[in-house]
Amino acid sequence: MTVFHFFNCALLTFGPHAIYYSATPLSEYDTLGTCIKTAVVYLITALIKLVCLATFLKVTENDSFDPYQELLKALIGFIDVAGLYYAMTQLTHRNISQTHKFQAVGLGWAFADSVLHRLAPLWVGARGLEFTWEYILQGLEANANLVFTVSLASLGSLMWLRKNKPKALIPFIYACAGILATMPSITSYLRRILDWDFPKVVGFELLASVVMAFLSAQLFFACQRRSSI
Amino acid sequence: MAGRKGREGQMLESVYSVLALVFILVACVELYDAATVLDVYRLIQYDLAGVPFGSRFANLNHHAGSFPFRSGADLSRTVVVIPVRELNMTILQEYITQKQRLGGLLLLLPQKFSFEHRGENGGQTYGKHVMQKVAELEKLLIHANLPYPVYFGFEDDKIDEVLADIKKNDATDQHSTATIGGYKFVVSTPEPKKVSSAIIANIQGWLPGLKADGDVNQLPTIAIVASYDTFGAAPALSVGSDSNGGGVVALLEIARLFSRLYSNPKTRGRYNLLFGLTSGGPYNYNGTLKWLRSLDHRVRESIDYAVCLNSIAPSENELWMHVSKPPENVHIKHLFEGFSNVAKDLGVNINLKHKKINISDARVAWEHEQFSRLRVTAITLSELSVPPELLDSTGGLYDKGHFGDRTAVFRSAKLVAESLARHIYAPLGKNVQIFADGSSLAVNPSYINSWLDLFSRTPRMAPFLSKNDPFITALKRELAEHIAEVHVQYELLDGMFSFYDSTRARLNVYQVASVTFDLLLLLALGSYLILLFSSLVIVTRGVDDLIGIFRRPPSRKFKTA
Numbered sequence: 181m182t183v184f185h186f187f188n189c190a191l192l193t194f195g196p197h198a199i200y201y202s203a204t205p206l207s208e209y210d211t212l213g214t215c216i217k218t219a220v221v222y223l224i225t226a227l228i229k230l231v232c233l234a235t236f237l238k239v240t241e242n243d244s245f246d247p248y249q250e251l252l253k254a255l256i257g258f259i260d261v262a263g264l265y266y267a268m269t270q271l272t273h274r275n276i277s278q279t280h281k282f283q284a285v286g287l288g289w290a291f292a293d294s295v296l297h298r299l300a301p302l303w304v305g306a307r308g309l310e311f312t313w314e315y316i317l318q319g320l321e322a323n324a325n326l327v328f329t330v331s332l333a334s335l336g337s338l339m340w341l342r343k344n345k346p347k348a349l350i351p352f353i354y355a356c357a358g359i360l361a362t363m364p365s366i367t368s369y370l371r372r373i374l375d376w377d378f379p380k381v382v383g384f385e386l387l388a389s390v391v392m393a394f395l396s397a398q399l400f401f402a403c404q405r406r407s408s409i
Numbered sequence: 410m411a412g413r414k415g416r417e418g419q420m421l422e423s424v425y426s427v428l429a430l431v432f433i434l435v436a437c438v439e440l441y442d443a444a445t446v447l448d449v450y451r452l453i454q455y456d457l458a459g460v461p462f463g464s465r466f467a468n469l470n471h472h473a474g475s476f477p478f479r480s481g482a483d484l485s486r487t488v489v490v491i492p493v494r495e496l497n498m499t500i501l502q503e504y505i506t507q508k509q510r511l512g513g514l515l516l517l518l519p520q521k522f523s524f525e526h527r528g529e530n531g532g533q534t535y536g537k538h539v540m541q542k543v544a545e546l547e548k549l550l551i552h553a554n555l556p557y558p559v560y561f562g563f564e565d566d567k568i569d570e571v572l573a574d575i576k577k578n579d580a581t582d583q584h585s586t587a588t589i590g591g592y593k594f595v596v597s598t599p600e601p602k603k604v605s606s607a608i609i610a611n612i613q614g615w616l617p618g619l620k621a622d623g624d625v626n627q628l629p630t631i632a633i634v635a636s637y638d639t640f641g642a643a644p645a646l647s648v649g650s651d652s653n654g655g656g657v658v659a660l661l662e663i664a665r666l667f668s669r670l671y672s673n674p675k676t677r678g679r680y681n682l683l684f685g686l687t688s689g690g691p692y693n694y695n696g697t698l699k700w701l702r703s704l705d706h707r708v709r710e711s712i713d714y715a716v717c718l719n720s721i722a723p724s725e726n727e728l729w730m731h732v733s734k735p736p737e738n739v740h741i742k743h744l745f746e747g748f749s750n751v752a753k754d755l756g757v758n759i760n761l762k763h764k765k766i767n768i769s770d771a772r773v774a775w776e777h778e779q780f781s782r783l784r785v786t787a788i789t790l791s792e793l794s795v796p797p798e799l800l801d802s803t804g805g806l807y808d809k810g811h812f813g814d815r816t817a818v819f820r821s822a823k824l825v826a827e828s829l830a831r832h833i834y835a836p837l838g839k840n841v842q843i844f845a846d847g848s849s850l851a852v853n854p855s856y857i858n859s860w861l862d863l864f865s866r867t868p869r870m871a872p873f874l875s876k877n878d879p880f881i882t883a884l885k886r887e888l889a890e891h892i893a894e895v896h897v898q899y900e901l902l903d904g905m906f907s908f909y910d911s912t913r914a915r916l917n918v919y920q921v922a923s924v925t926f927d928l929l930l931l932l933a934l935g936s937y938l939i940l941l942f943s944s945l946v947i948v949t950r951g952v953d954d955l956i957g958i959f960r961r962p963p964s965r966k967f968k969t970a
Contacts, residue, residue, distance in 0.1 A: 184924070184927045184931075185922065185927050185930075187931075188927055188930045188931055188934060191931075191934050191938070192934050195934070195938050196938070196941060199938050199941050199942045199945065200941075200945065202942070203941070203942045203943075203945035203946045203949070204945055204946075204949045204950075205949055205950060308919075309593055309595065309917075309919040309921055310444060310919045310920055310921070311919075311920050311921045311922035312920075316930070
């Protein structure tokens with residue numbers, strides 16, 4: 181019965197990634213290679229991030245919120261953006277359109293993140309007899325994370341790959357990308373300073389993911405329309 | 410080419426085997442992150458002449474339910490949790506006599522019963538009501554054959570919370586079963602095994618009297634005997650401070666007092682003193698019988714009389730002297746007079762009670778009857794006026810240290826010591842106080858207190874005491890401190906009784922979700938994913954494509970055909 185629960189949680193955590201891949205044209209253009217390459221880039225980025233965190237961050241005994249440390253953490257978080265940049269621009273992608281490229285990169289990135297951060301706790305925790313909502317919430321968080329990553333990747337492709345974008349939209353693009361990149365710090369702030377509990381944080385993340393996805397899509401389509409004209 | 414393929418195949422195989430190993434290792438990681446963990450003590454499991462009694466199982470893995478359950482509910486897969494405070498004895502009795510199946514039974518004793526609260530003197534606040542209930546419950550459970558695990562635990566904040574939750578669920582008629590979530594109680598212990606050979610250890614000490622000019626063996630002997638082991642519903646909780654911790658402690662104190670008198674040749678009496686700490690008391694004084702049989706018959710014949718101490722902390726200052734010989738007997742008369750004289754000085758009321766021995770009856774209600782059967786004059790001092798039934802009043806659950814009155818133990822120890830001394834030093838006259846308060850030979854309350862503390866912490870059911878149990882060693886060492894010639898004699902317990910182990914365990918309480926919940930979750934997830942799929946296809950490729958996906962397989966078939 182608990183294996184059943186594990187299966188459910190795993191489905192919620194990793195299902196959307198697979199659905200996204202198979203439902204969108206990504207599968208038709210065979211972008212699996214890009215996804216895997218991105219996942220490898222993610223792994224390397226995560227390693228660099230860990231090394232940075234271990235080097236620059238002090239270990240605090242109490243769980244207090246130190247603004248300086250948090251700022252540092254947010255800065256280190258921007259290594260992710262650098263990783264995404266690398267994956268987007270430096271990797272050789274077999275002739276796929278920009279639209280598909282950013283989706284594949286975002287998907288690979290989010291999937292690698294889910295596997296790395298959520299698979300082990302899920303395997304260890306969700307099979308136990310004790311029932312908690314935690315793993316279901318964690319699955320929902322994975323969904324929100326997927327949306328965030330794909331949105332960030334779309335904005336990244338706008339920033340780095342598209343040359344002729346409308347000048348008026350550029351500040352908006354950068355602002356949205358900034359918000360998306362600092363999302364981990366924002367949730368950490370909510371959890372620690374405002375003392376939100378996990379369900380509330382996840383609710384916020386889901387809501388934010390919908391809003392950000394909407395904004396990113398609007399920006400992306402606006403740019404595309406302009407370029408097509 | 411083929412060689413390369415073969416090598417590749419081998420490599421793949423080895424990779425697979427490594428992967429399989431990793432998976433097996435990961436799958437073996439068992440998890441016990443329970444909501445609450447509780448120390449629990451299993452109900453005794455024993456066979457009496459081959460007839461099974463007590464709780465026959467130890468493993469528990471069921472959902473929990475609270476006690477005032479609906480009538481006719483199927484409880485064969487439910488652990489019923491009952492705080493003893495709220496227990497309705499008649500309903501439980503009905504359940505047991507009707508042999509209804511339960512998944513398990515967890516009885517929660519008030520916190521005051523636990524070891525940590527032993528020392529506090531707040532026990533009286535619970536009153537007679539709960540005590541009586543515990544005594545009744547114990548009697549009921551010991552003599553029942555229960556084909557499910559029964560555990561005792563102590564109430565604490567965590568389990569009270571869980572219990573309140575369970576009650577809330579039950580009240581809203583959501584009886585927790587496999588289909589509705591709730592709490593799962595899990596005890597995983599190995600199957601209880603029969604204790605192969607129950608050993609009883611009798612400790613014997615000898616304080617020789619002053620021989621005039623003849624042989625030591627010519628001196629008469631007085632035996633002081635107390636049985637130290639217990640029997641109760643929960644072996645790991647049977648500490649028996651009153652039955653018979655008080656008696657044993659009084660014996661130790663008497664040994665200490667007389668050792669001081671006997672250490673000086675001037676005050677050494679003309680009696681040998683024989684001290685016996687016997688085991689197997691609850692089982693018809695089996696240990697006493699074996700000990701007496703093993704004694705040299707010359708020693709046995711030299712015994713003038715034996716005083717057996719059994720539950721000597723009366724709450725109403727009333728002690729009973731139980732005898733097997735008729736009260737008109739000269740020895741008995743003399744003994745009783747001696748004791749009642751001292752008792753009067755101490756303000757204790759002592760009564761004589763005569764009970765004839767029926768040799769054909771296997772039941773031995775009093776320890777002195779084992780002596781009387783061997784034609785040795787003997788008495789039992791006890792607070793009980795009527796002989797207890799088998800396995801009754803043997804230091805079970807309700808017999809807790811702080812409920813008894815400790816000054817009663819001091820007084821009884823003094824009574825016995827003084828009576829013996831007046832008998833031994835009879836030539837000094839009737840009104841000499843030898844162990845007067847305040848003198849160097851006074852009864853030492855702190856000595857008695859510390860020993861009573863130890864007794865009320867130490868469960869000591871004979872079958873579960875090993876040969877070199879620290880407790881037996883401590884008793885032996887304590888006796889040896891005061892008197893010479895202490896030795897321990899090991900005997901096998903009467904084969905009529907056999908016991909099963911695993912007396913204590915850990916109970917894991919898990920909050921679980923039901924299968925129904927997981928099914929619903931699966932359904933919701935499935936529809937979510939299907940919805941996601943459809944909407945993504947529609948957004949990125951259009952509605953026609955979505956329909957096309959479902960149409961494709963038959964068209965392909967058509968093509969191949």
